[in-house]
Amino acid sequence: MALRLVADFDLREEVLPWLRAQRAAGVGGGGADALEDIYQSLRVLNVERNGNIIYTYKDEKGHVFFGLHDCQARQNQHLYTFEKDLQVISCSVNSEKTLLAASLVQSTKEGKKSELQPGSKCLTLLVEIYPINNVKVLKAVDSCIWVQFLYPHVENHPFSENHLLLISEEKYIEKFHIHVTQEDGNKVVIKNSGHLRRERVTEDFVWAQWDMAEQRLYYVDLKQSRSVLKCIQFYANEDFNLMFEATLDISLSKSGFGLVNFGCNDLQDKEKLSKHFTLCVFTNRTGSLCVCYSPKFQSGEQITYSVFYFHKGHSKTFTAALGSVDSQMPKDITFLNLDYYLAVYLPGHFFHLLNIQHPDLVCHSLFLTGNKEAIDMLPHDPLQSLTASLVLDWCSGKLCRVFLNQSYLLQFLWNTKLDCEKMAVLHCVLSCAGDAWFREAKIIQWISENIFAYHSFDLIQEFIIASSYWSIYPKTSNMDKLLPYSSLISWDTEIPGLAHVTEEITLPLMKVHSFKGYWEKLNANLEYIRYSKSHLRYNNSVIKREWHRLISEKKNNKRGSNAYVRNILDNATKVISTLEARHLGPRLIPLFQEEDKCQRLLIGLMVSELKDHLLRHLQGVEKKKIEQMVLDYISKLLDLICQILESCWKKHNLQPWSLHFNMQASAAEFAVFHIMTRLLEAANSLFLPLPPGFHTLHVILGVRCLPLHNLLHYIDSGVLLLTETAVTRLMKDLDNTEQNQKLKFSIIVRLPPLIGQKICQLWDHPMSSNIISRNHVKRLLQHYKKQPRSSLINKSSSSIDFLPLNYFIEILTDIESSNQVLYTFEGHDNVDAKFVEEAALKHSTMLLGL
Structure with missing residues (x-):
């Protein structure tokens, strides 16, 4: 298939053997049937910034267990147990693994796990777990609460203070400041737990997304019926800044509510999700900012989604054919971040790879529709893009890295008949990480087999320009603006199964004045769009x-x-x-x-x-x-x-x-x-x-x-x-x-x-002598001016009785004798009037066949 998924973590393979060993050692009770029940309840709750994975399961009594898988040590550990039949909404642990935040509700009598009953109480708890000690209630409300600890540094931040975000279904976000202290050796307790300081981060939002790797909060609020995307950056200290505001030309209802990357929530009604909009934000290290949006799905033969390329100053709305309409429709579109590309797909219907570095020409993106291998072999379970190429399959509990499948793309390059797909796949392959020599050798082999066929673009030109670009691109930023990426300047050919509309958009308004890292690159991209009067990309024709x-x-x-x-x-x-x-x-x-x-x-x-x-x-x-x-x-x-x-x-x-x-x-x-x-x-x-x-x-x-x-x-x-x-x-x-x-x-x-x-x-041939003579004569006569001659031609004993030639040779002799230095050929001192005469006679003899 077009995407290659490499598993970093598999809940069944990494956790179940450990649980089996724990029970064999007498930790917990029950037999094989009990272990099978545990597996049925086992699910991932959250993935923290340092890669640690929090999961939960229930025993035969309904008690809720929290476990943690350390991705570095590849070890599991038990965090906490609630000896009640509760359903977990959200969970997060701090980087020292001393505090656990969790939101829970009571399970329904029928045992259903996917609904929150009216009047149910949601408890948001803060637990001291090193060692197990006190439990503090942070919230006790009727609405759902999601929790997330901040990780200012991946490995190291001040031990005495932790920061926790609470995201409420009532559309506000709070930040708790939690001070801890050590007592009795290693015992860690919350300091002044009765009066935790908190502050309001934002409110009245309809959608929010958490970026765990970069510690950013994206959210959308509605201003005068306009959807405004905002971003808050959290820092290592207590500070956080509103980084930008960007207007989205999409319609979001105030009654709607959506969260992305705040853990997995079984309480969310999957049927409701399928009828809800899909919205997500993707960035990469080059300073790109993409917002992907798909409205509520309406049954039909096509589906529409939009991508806002804020780093390029425009948006594209794509309308894709669904291919096999009669097949079972998945719940919603999946958007995945692949660094230089976005993957957009609906398994069994269509698969798109959108080039986010160069989205101007639609032929640089790949659009597949119908029952093709690239579509059918993709996971049908929804994948959640966490950060960069990391994705989580909530249903199976697998954490994977997603890469472009170079082998499949090379095979597809050989088999496809459409020029737009050849162009797109060529660029996809060149952007892949790994052995550049191998990729280039395979592409050259393909070019040599197709070089004489007609194409709407020059295979050699596109390969040379694109491959040279990718060889230098990673070495510094802004190369996408300064070096040619493609040999094409336009593309007018329609792409089967796809319609698209490109529109200019309002650029994000940066709200801060000091930029570092990603923000510096994003701001540079926005400045380029605002103030660049001329095209900065190098063109070799200047020389x-x-x-x-x-x-x-x-x-x-x-x-x-x-x-x-x-x-x-x-x-x-x-x-x-x-x-x-x-x-x-x-x-x-x-x-x-x-x-x-x-x-x-x-x-x-x-x-x-x-x-x-x-x-x-x-x-x-x-x-x-x-x-x-x-x-x-x-x-x-x-x-x-x-x-x-x-x-x-x-x-x-x-x-x-x-x-x-x-x-x-x-x-x-x-x-x-x-x-x-x-x-x-x-x-x-x-x-x-x-x-x-x-x-x-x-x-x-x-x-x-x-x-x-x-x-x-x-x-x-x-x-x-x-x-x-x-x-x-x-x-x-x-x-x-x-x-x-x-x-x-x-x-x-x-x-x-x-x-x-x-x-x-x-x-050494009369022809050569003839040419040398001609060049010599041409140079001698170039500035010759005819003068009256008073004497008759002096026939010598060696002269040939051929008056025109004799007269011509005498003129050449006079010119040579009058200015010998000026008219001597460099390196041809033996070329003179005599040489010309002999060459002329030899040539005439040869032409006459004498």
């Missing part, structure tokens, strides 16, 4: 103009700032060194073995621009750390291109002779050539650098695979980029057969002048 300028100077042999170019090339050297350190093993193909100054310039420019971009917007991050992140990011990008190429090379089992010109290409080499062409198109479209040596390998395969006319078309259209290394090898490897002569000549005439002059010297 295009500068790169073209440097290439133009190189082609025209102009000298720019030597220090500037040297610095750019030094940047590229650092990237390649970082890449070589990342890849320790030998490569199958010869990349990074030639200078390829053009690609090195592009790599170095990208380093410079991206570094400047991050330095402008990452305030408070060390410059060295930013520089290293840039090197890691660009080296990762190049490494992904290399991985794709090497994977294809290995898949087609190509051998070293594929790198020579003088052999006929195989079908495998033809396939790799086309994959390289797709890689080139993807990189050029995003203006990304390619590994030095890529173009040389591409040209070698192009010469081997393509007919001459196709090859020249690829060269003229810019698909094949002639490099000095490739053409040099071409001249040396191929002999001078008629076909090869035609190929060599066609290549040479397409070379830039500076490279062409070098290459022509390697080919």
Whole structure:
């Protein structure tokens, strides 16, 4: 299934063996039947911040037992026993395990456990349990009370004081300050128990949620028919602050009442719950704030829910088809927090994975409807998301960690036919924790099998951009705003079984002015939405103009700032060194073995621009750390291109002779050539650098695979980029057969002048001499001005009786003699008028077939 549940605690496996051992040791009575009755009554009550789990059960006499499972020591201990037939509403224990708070009511005569009878008294008790001592009544009311101890620190807070929240069904929350003292050695007693100080935290709320990990209280009150979400942060001392207020565009009734994460309450009528709204708040360490809302379920063929992405400034309302309408409908939608994703599902009907870091494009979220494995194998019992990936199945008593199932998602990537699902699953897989190399290898294998099929997005581009992003994202905050996450800027294709509406929302109003940790990141996200005038995400096209300028100077042999170019090339050297350190093993193909100054310039420019971009917007991050992140990011990008190429090379089992010109290409080499062409198109479209040596390998395969006319078309259209290394090898490897002569000549005439002059010297052939002569004449006559001539041509004994050629050679001789220094070719001192004359005669002879 799409989610993988790893059990941290199982009530049956962790507690029952201990209870059996206790009874075998004479603690408690009864036999096997009594133990079975105990199991039937055994249930989890609460999970504290330190991970300790409080559970309860009844013996055959109806006495209520409280136990605690220490998640660190993996041990159980008995906390307290009420020798009456009572039903537990709520329970909490302090971190020292010296105080127990519990709310209880008397069981009904019929023995039903799911209803609170009118007129029943709810007792909220505070018990001294180390050792067992006094019991203090905190409340004795007709309405239900829930209790929760505050844990200012997970392991350690001042021993002398404890703080307890009381949440009343009458819609108020109080905080009790409980001072304790030690007597008679280890005996812990409540100090001045008759006058416990208390204060009102809030009142007139209709819904509340407890965040045990972060010690936050979220609640909703109604102001002039508006639902306002508020959050209180509790601190290590007695203080607490109202952190923010946010308006929710949802309709909540004053008569309604809902609690989330205040323990499990069997007294809540499950039928009522199914008709009640579902509301929950999720955060993560990047500063996200999501509010999930589902109204009362109405029978039909579709269901609606909303997600308020406050950290992005908008909400989305999704209407999903239910698939198999005739199957049994679960009680309500389940929302689970998966860090970068929210899971929303109704078992047997639909399963959604919502991308909360990048919710703008709906294709980055996965939407499944109907009887699919991802839906059918999910637990049908309601799961409660406690904190981060931790969830509790109240019915079975299992505490689990929920993760994206990487194996299933990779399999789904191969099998799905919809582009929207391919896009979503690709990003889901890359966000998974674990072995990044394994994930990338599997995705590359999938890309190579689907690269020639039509898709509404470029598989290579999306993989390179997304994987490079995830490689750097965890290293610092705000990367989601500064680095590209996807190659797409829009998505217009409809998603089957889903309709959605996006609306802008009012941003939360922060009520404090000093922020730390999560609150600092949330405030930064809100400030970004409020004041960001321009899009801050880096775009590699910013270097295009500068790169073209440097290439133009190189082609025209102009000298720019030597220090500037040297610095750019030094940047590229650092990237390649970082890449070589990342890849320790030998490569199958010869990349990074030639200078390829053009690609090195592009790599170095990208380093410079991206570094400047991050330095402008990452305030408070060390410059060295930013520089290293840039090197890691660009080296990762190049490494992904290399991985794709090497994977294809290995898949087609190509051998070293594929790198020579003088052999006929195989079908495998033809396939790799086309994959390289797709890689080139993807990189050029995003203006990304390619590994030095890529173009040389591409040209070698192009010469081997393509007919001459196709090859020249690829060269003229810019698909094949002639490099000095490739053409040099071409001249040396191929002999001078008629076909090869035609190929060599066609290549040479397409070379830039500076490279062409070098290459022509390697080919001892009239064609080469002809080209050298042409270039020499072109340069000599570039600034020539015709002057009147008074003398006739002086025929020497060695002159050929060909008047036009004799006249032309005399002009060249005069120009050379008049300014020998200006018109001498660098490295071609033997090229002169005599050389031109001989080359012209040889070429004419060859053309005439003489």
